Amino acid sequence: MDREQIRTYAAAVNAAGVPVVEVGHGNGIGASSLQVGRSRPNDDEMLSTAREALTHSRLATLMLPGWATTADLRNAVHHGVDVVRVAAHCTEASVTERHLSAIRELGAEAQGVLLMSHMATPDELAGQCARMVGYGAQAVCIFDSAGHFLPADVTARIAAITTAVDVPVAFHGHQNLGMAVANSIAAVQAGARTIDACARGFGAGAGNTPLEVFVAVLERYGHHTGIDLRSLAIAADLAEQTLMPAPPTIDxxxxxxxxxxxxxxxxxxxxxxxxxxxxxxxxxxxxxxxxxxxxxxxxxxxxxxxxxxxxxxxx
Structure with missing residues (x-):
């Protein structure tokens, strides 16, 4: 994406009232490389462009230890990032300690993320999340990185985590089995307070939880998000027209x-x-x-x- 694409979409979801907008390379700040792909604008350009457009929404970014450094974190906060999410494999929360602590010291909100969460039991995930909270995480999130979960799998894991920690719990779904919205609803019903989603499900493979569909389903359940659904639908149309060659599908x-x-x-x-x-x-x-x-x-x-x-x- 170029800066104009980022600016236009950020302005659209800001107008729709999306509370937090995550911006950056798919593997997080510091990850633009030949190995996993170069981003067109650098981290500074992406974050500063989004920050200018997000007059109401908070700006978030992702980092993976091994790609980003403490200097990258300091730079991200300097460019107006409000929330930094530190991601690690689901059994390796220990690698997030230094970065979570650094984010807190920089004055941003620190969140811990566990990737490939289907590879750990509910109790294992709960223990790993508790460790991240001990390191300073102010929220924790599990990613269904392979799109492998069914709703019962999500319910068991979110329930175990919410019992183990006293910070907000989040869920990030993928659409490989067509279950991203159902799994995200299961997460909410089990106690999750934040759900990751993308316009038109824009994301790796079969895509992520489609944001506009998920908000509509939440409305049907009586969960009022504060997001303007019509404006969000317009933002989703914009995303399809300007950010992707075609919406992701389950092939x-x-x-x-x-x-x-x-x-x-x-x-x-x-x-x-x-x-x-x-x-x-x-x-x-x-x-x-x-x-x-x-x-x-x-x-x-x-x-x-x-x-x-x-x-x-x-x-």
Missing amino acids: STSLASGLAGVFSGFKKPVLAAAAHEGVDPWDLFFALGRRRVIAGQEDLIPDAARSLAVQGATR
């Missing part, structure tokens, strides 16, 4: 990703590796699932594809 590879419990963002590298080695992407997703590959291990995708090709040649 066969996204479905395989959700069933196998593999990170949704692996879709493109899986398709590339499968084509290079002459193997079926469906088989490759399930091979990666058996290896319990997680986000950040993109280098294992070609290896798994080669192994499948060898297996096929020796049959």
Whole structure:
């Protein structure tokens, strides 16, 4: 995206009353690189552009330890970021300690995020969230990064976490099995107070919880968000027209990703590796699932594809 795209969309959701708008590279601040893709504007340009447009909404950004540094955090807060979310694999909350503490010292709201949360039990997630709260997290969030959950899975995890911590709990869904809205409603009913969502579900693989649909469903349930739904629908139309070549859909590879419990963002590298080695992407997703590959291990995708090709040649 360029700065004008960011400015236009930020202004639209600000006008609709969306309370928090997260801006940045898909892997967070400091992540623009050849390995995971370069963003067109740099972090400073993205954040300052969004900050100018967000006259009412709070500005948030994401960071992953290993990509971003304390200097990146300081720079983000300098450019007006109100909320910084620090993300780690669902069993590795310990890597967030230094960054959560630094965010608090900088005066921004610190939130802890656990990725690939289907790979941990409800009790394990609750324990990891409690650790992040101990490090200074003022809210905690679990990501269904593979779009693997069903509503009962979400209910069990959110209920366990809300029992274990005394800060707001959030949920981030993916649409691989078509369950993102249902899972997000289950999270709300189990005690979550913040839900991640994107216009038209814009996101990796099959996409995220579609923001305008989720707000409409919340209204039907009697949960009034303070967001103007008609203005939000206009913002969603704008997003489809200006931010994406086409809205994300649940295709066969996204479905395989959700069933196998593999990170949704692996879709493109899986398709590339499968084509290079002459193997079926469906088989490759399930091979990666058996290896319990997680986000950040993109280098294992070609290896798994080669192994499948060898297996096929020796049959």
